[in-house]
Amino acid sequence: MSKQLWDVEEVPPPTGTDGRQLTERGARTRERLLQAAETVFAALGYHDASIVKITDAADVAQGTFYLYFGSKQQIFDELVMDLNRRIRRAMSEYADTATTRADRERLGFQGYFRFAAEHPALYRVIRQAETVSPHILKEHYQRISRGYVTGLAEAMEAGDIATSDPEVLAWMLMGIGEIVGMRWILWGETDVVPDEVFDQMYLFVTRGMGTGPDR
């Protein structure tokens, strides 16, 4: 397997609201706030989350928040992009253990479901973005799709799956992963996708891509 599918970019060093570089202490506080935000947004949703609740959870004073983030929106956006990077990393880690190309998508799904199970914030936070920060939501899907497209195009060229528009395919795979994760992980009794469901899903996907068991 050549390179990583979701080749996750490095993050630039964080700055304060005024644009200045942070001391180590500052960076630590900022990180605490970001973690608190994840918890609070996941538990309460964007509206109902409040800056007081975030600073309480981070155990800093209200005013401190504004040293690092300009507004509730801004920390939200940052959190979404942070989650996005972590999902892609999770998917990469799984997918890159594949020994055959055909296994890649399967492992990608598993990475995604695993991450979703461990981070309830994922759905609660990201779906909010639709109205809170539409452009960030777009960005989120696009970044994931990009990774898929790369891998799918390769697979098509190698003749492993039927040739088609890799972008359409990529979005469909995301749509499937998202709704299955929501239905069986977020709303399910267990926090994994049951094996029979996974298998049915995967059968559908491979058939759809033109790599069924018949191939």
Next chain:
Amino acid sequence: MSKQLWDVEEVPPPTGTDGRQLTERGARTRERLLQAAETVFAALGYHDASIVKITDAADVAQGTFYLYFGSKQQIFDELVMDLNRRIRRAMSEYADTATTRADRERLGFQGYFRFAAEHPALYRVIRQAETVSPHILKEHYQRISRGYVTGLAEAMEAGDIATSDPEVLAWMLMGIGEIVGMRWILWGETDVVPDEVFDQMYLFVTRGMGTGPDR
């Protein structure tokens, strides 16, 4: 084609907050509020929409709102269920014109996309539900899935598509429809799904279900 796929139930006559039957005038006012809410929620999202804005748009006094709805949540929930009924009706209307069973899903997708194009509120409002009213969101998906399941089970029995768990299949179809609609209608330049995309999508779906061109 036997019966409707999304057999949409009748709605009971609306009542006021106090539970009493409404006069005709009252029913009209209530309707005005519901329409105003759709506009306002779609334009601003749940948090940013406010009851003043809704009553302003409906051209009634603030107090009047509470004669018909108990809270902001409640009108939101009602709106979601209303949209849900209308989508299912739209999907049914399309699907029921199918002359062959195989055409049903295709037409169902088209009904959905058409509705999405005409009602931008769909995504903006329904995705909000994730945090505003989780149980309503669940209800929304379940009702649509139910229609799919009925039709898919029938088709499997008739041998038109490969046998599998119709529920898993139903959810995947929803997931695909939702994300494709978002990507190409909500975010696309045109407000229809381009033909090539639709075809690629449909090819994937039919292959996945085991009804490809090869059948």
Next chain:
Amino acid sequence: MSKQLWDVEEVPPPTGTDGRQLTERGARTRERLLQAAETVFAALGYHDASIVKITDAADVAQGTFYLYFGSKQQIFDELVMDLNRRIRRAMSEYADTATTRADRERLGFQGYFRFAAEHPALYRVIRQAETVSPHILKEHYQRISRGYVTGLAEAMEAGDIATSDPEVLAWMLMGIGEIVGMRWILWGETDVVPDEVFDQMYLFVTRGMGTGPDR
């Protein structure tokens, strides 16, 4: 004496923040807020006055404030214009009792000093306007000057005072009135301008205008 020097315009009926006409009850509340604002601004100055303090003084809830005024600025501006109308009315009432034209300015000064003595708000509030709302301050002086100009032009035409630019003269009279009022009323021990001071001032003014005792 022909007509009034400071012919004070009528005020339009007050409206709420949303532009709607007020009920009688609303008008009363609005008035209460305006009076409270005068007291509070006079006692504390613009910065140190707060909306809580104003609503407390008016004995209404904080939110009520915003039914009638859009911001602290706005109630301040309104208050300045209100004081301005009242000063001009006070000056008019005095000046219009004059039996000889020569007496008019004397009585105008007295009207002004009397008003200043009774309304400590005058200086505290109006001088603030310099930075809070420069254009309102300008308006304030211009309206008073306009009344002066009318009277002075008349007097010049009648040959009662030496001919000169009535506007320059008007502003000087205001400047004198303002600083004398500040020095002897606002900062003085008594709250009237001592007779000897008033006489000295008036002698200076009449000589300056070319209507000394020598005329």
Next chain:
Amino acid sequence: MSKQLWDVEEVPPPTGTDGRQLTERGARTRERLLQAAETVFAALGYHDASIVKITDAADVAQGTFYLYFGSKQQIFDELVMDLNRRIRRAMSEYADTATTRADRERLGFQGYFRFAAEHPALYRVIRQAETVSPHILKEHYQRISRGYVTGLAEAMEAGDIATSDPEVLAWMLMGIGEIVGMRWILWGETDVVPDEVFDQMYLFVTRGMGTGPDR
């Protein structure tokens, strides 16, 4: 002409908040802060100016401020007294070039107007003092008045102007200068007092003092 009218006192060497003498570097920083304060207060007014903005303008850290000034008030007061010294110096410089006693007041006015034109801070800052630091405002006027009184008393004794209470006269001259400067310099199109206006004003003043052209 005997001595200076506004004989401006020397300022004691500045100290830090802790009362200790400053090093040369400290004195420089303190000076930078004072200059930044003039700019910021003039541009924004007392309330809207903030210590962050002052320290930003002075390019020092927030904490540094408190090494030199105890509070926002304190730097404001110091700034007012600084401006006051500079005005008096400006007036003196002009007045002391007078060759005849009668010319003194004329030149004093010109010095004042020139200073006002060059320092818009003058009005914006000093008028603030009304509520920020009433006693400082009083002090400001009194110091200027003192210079006037000295000169006017001398002139009366010499028979150059009519005898009267020099204090009343002094305050009136200040009032005139202030309002004319505001009307024609601060609010005027040009930043000088137009010649005709100045002449009208000066004619009024000389007549009022009993030194008209008729003398």
Next chain:
DNA sequence: AATGAATGAGAGTTCATTCAT
């Protein structure tokens, strides 16, 4: 059925000031 004035809790945000480094 409809109004609109009134409420008050709570939101986001700013800012003078302190203090460890």
Next chain:
DNA sequence: TATGAATGAACTCTCATTCAT
């Protein structure tokens, strides 16, 4: 001497909701 992170009280303003008319 200088820094800049941290504080927390106070501010302006919004809003869902109640209630007398």
